[in-house]
Every structure is written in structure tokens, then in C-alpha cells.
Amino acid sequence: MTLRIEKGRSYIGESVIRPQTTRLLAGRGVFTDDVTLPRMLHVAFVRSPHAHARIAAIDSTGARALRGVVAAVMGEDMAPVCSGWVGTLAHFQGMKSAMQRPLAIGKASWQGEPVAAVVAESRAIAEDGVSRVRVEWEPLAAVTDPETALDPSTPVIHPELGDNLAFRLELASGDADRAFGEADTVLSETFHHGSPHRRHARGAGHPRRLRPVGRCGAGALSRQARAEKSPPKFWLDSAP
Amino acid sequence: MEASIEISLTVNGVALSRRVEPRTSLVDFLRYELELTGSHVGCEHGVCGACTVRVDGAIARACLMLAVQADGSVVETIEGLAATGEVFDLQQAFAEENALQCGFCTPGMLLTAQDLLSRAPEAGPEEIREALSGNYCRCTGYHAMVEAIRKTSRARVKGSA
Numbered sequence: 001m002t003l004r005i006e007k008g009r010s011y012i013g014e015s016v017i018r019p020q021t022t023r024l025l026a027g028r029g030v031f032t033d034d035v036t037l038p039r040m041l042h043v044a045f046v047r048s049p050h051a052h053a054r055i056a057a058i059d060s061t062g063a064r065a066l067r068g069v070v071a072a073v074m075g076e077d078m079a080p081v082c083s084g085w086v087g088t089l090a091h092f093q094g095m096k097s098a099m100q101r102p103l104a105i106g107k108a109s110w111q112g113e114p115v116a117a118v119v120a121e122s123r124a125i126a127e128d129g130v131s132r133v134r135v136e137w138e139p140l141a142a143v144t145d146p147e148t149a150l151d152p153s154t155p156v157i158h159p160e161l162g163d164n165l166a167f168r169l170e171l172a173s174g175d176a177d178r179a180f181g182e183a184d185t186v187l188s189e190t191f192h193h194g195s196p197h198r199r200h201a202r203g204a205g206h207p208r209r210l211r212p213v214g215r216c217g218a219g220a221l222s223r224q225a226r227a228e229k230s231p232p233k234f235w236l237d238s239a240p
Numbered sequence: 241m242e243a244s245i246e247i248s249l250t251v252n253g254v255a256l257s258r259r260v261e262p263r264t265s266l267v268d269f270l271r272y273e274l275e276l277t278g279s280h281v282g283c284e285h286g287v288c289g290a291c292t293v294r295v296d297g298a299i300a301r302a303c304l305m306l307a308v309q310a311d312g313s314v315v316e317t318i319e320g321l322a323a324t325g326e327v328f329d330l331q332q333a334f335a336e337e338n339a340l341q342c343g344f345c346t347p348g349m350l351l352t353a354q355d356l357l358s359r360a361p362e363a364g365p366e367e368i369r370e371a372l373s374g375n376y377c378r379c380t381g382y383h384a385m386v387e388a389i390r391k392t393s394r395a396r397v398k399g400s401a
Binding site for chain 2: 015017020021022024025026027028029031033034036124201
């Protein structure tokens, strides 16, 4: 039944079994979480339980004190090494979106937004660390209804954007107004749909191996960096 | 850290003993301690079915069970079912019907389908859909799986007649 791919042969109309199928059916696929690297560390996130809230105070001392925790970082710690990104699409002219940072700074604007990350020797310890990060939340009004999002009484979620409008799109071809005016019947309808985003069952991710930048090996570099009181520089490399 | 506890169990036909932390889930034990990574962790709260294994003959969500609860049990995973050839025809039918894409849910689907066919050898489409309703697939969809399971069912019934 398995069809081998041969050069010069046409497969149009034929049922071709993909080469990876056999191992996937035997439980021998390799997904992100199946990969274990030497000295691999695990990260767990502290997430906002509120759709919109100010972070009045955040304290990771308890997490850092836990044995096996390597680092506990917050938004301000990440800002110098990761600038964040603005998720707009060039073909939607005028589309605007707030800067998304790896960890929220000052306030969370959606439920589940990560505000702190705990890195540890095992996932269990990382999660223990997460439970020891203290966050003092000041909940703000949540905006959940797109139909009232532009009302003057609705709070603006990202003040730097001016309003809650992401973008406006009007599709019209020819003289639309005239066509509607001359039509025998005009139907007006509002459509509602669910989230169009597809979510994987498997966690999306990519195991990474840190590779030191410089002339010496990783151990030597980190020792040297400690001596110089500056963090070692690494760049990410796909693993393995 | 909590003290570890010694457990003895049979996994895919191999009798073994290990020390585990009481909080270790069965699926984490299988995946990280025994390196049987065919059982997957999707939701970690018993909803997606990707971690489905067989414990003492019955299918179970290995993310909802602690490793210490499997002490003295016979545990079978996709690796075991694949190695003994027990689900060979199901695997073949899944391949032929293109009932998988990324393959993440597939081990759980196979375990669930095998469990169904062992209880109801002539299960109809409705029964198959009901049986698979606790296993999430986020790529292929369920239609091809239902077809693959029906195909296997028909062949098995015919073969045993």
C-alpha cells in the first residue's frame, strides 16, 4: 500500500502515504517535549488572572530562594534583551496593535498574559517557583464587547494607541451606494463567528541550545563573564 | 523536596522498579523516567486524551493518574501495542485512510479505538464517534479516523468468522 516517491512518476489522483506516517503510528514521532537536551532547563510562567489589571507590585524573592530555581525574571528584566513586537499586517493599511513584550510591564491587558518567568532544573520546580511569585493586582475595567469598544465611555486598553480600534476595512466595488439605492431589496445582516485561530493540541515550541559567542567554551566564558560582572552572551541555536 | 517512593510495575511487558516523587503523574513517569515519549501531554487535565494508556487492561488518562497509583499494575503504552502487533491492522487502516496528520493525538486515538473494538467489535459510526469524543484531534478531523476504525472492525469481524 505504501507508495514510494519515484522521479518522473505522476502522483496526481493517487493516494500517497506520507513517509513519517509509520513512526507516528508507532508512537515514535518526535515532538518538542520529547526532546531532552543535556543540562536542559525548564520555564514556567506567572500569568495574569485578570483581563485587565495594573501590576501594583511583584516580588519573585520566594521563587529565587527555591533550590533548583535558576532565574526568576519579570518584564523589566526582559526589556533590555527583547524589544517585543507589534503584530500588524502590512496589507491591512492603518492596522494598529500594541507592543507585545515577552513579559508584561506595569499592567496586563489580557487574561493569561505572562508577567514573570521562572527557570528551573525541572518543570515541577519551575512551577513551584511560579506559586511563590507574589503579584499584587489592581484590576481595571475589562473590555470584552467589540460592539461597545469604541464608545467614549469604554476605557482605552492601550492608551498609546489612542483608542480601541485595531483597523477598519471597507470593501466596496463600483458605485455601491447607487447599487443599494436602486436595488429592489436591501438585506442588512450582522455576522458573528467564533475565534478563527486554530490551536494545536501539542504545545508549540522549540527546544533551544545556547551557544556561547566568543573565543572560549561555555564554562570558561561564563566564569570569565562572572569575573567581569557582566552576563555571558549567548545566541540561540536549533537543537539538536 | 518530598521523599520518593518505590514502585514496581510492568510496563509493556517489562517488570521494573523505580523511585518516584509522589506528585509525579503516570504520563510524566512514562515519558521522562522510562523515555516512552509516545504517550503525549496535551492538556494535563484529562480533556484531550493524548496521554491515553492502558492500565490493567482498561484505558486511562495517564495525566490524571499518579505514578504511585500504578504500583503493582500492568501498564501498556502505544510503544507496547505497536511492538506486539496488537494494533497493526488499526495502524495500517489509519495510514491508508490518512487518519492522522501531525500525529500528536494518534497514540491516544489508537489506544481508544482498540479499547472500543475489544468491547464492541462491530461498533457503528455513532458508537465510534462517541468513543473518540474524549480524544482531541486538531488537524485531520475525525472522519478519516472513523472510516479507519470501521475498516478495521469489518476486517476483524470477517477474519474471525
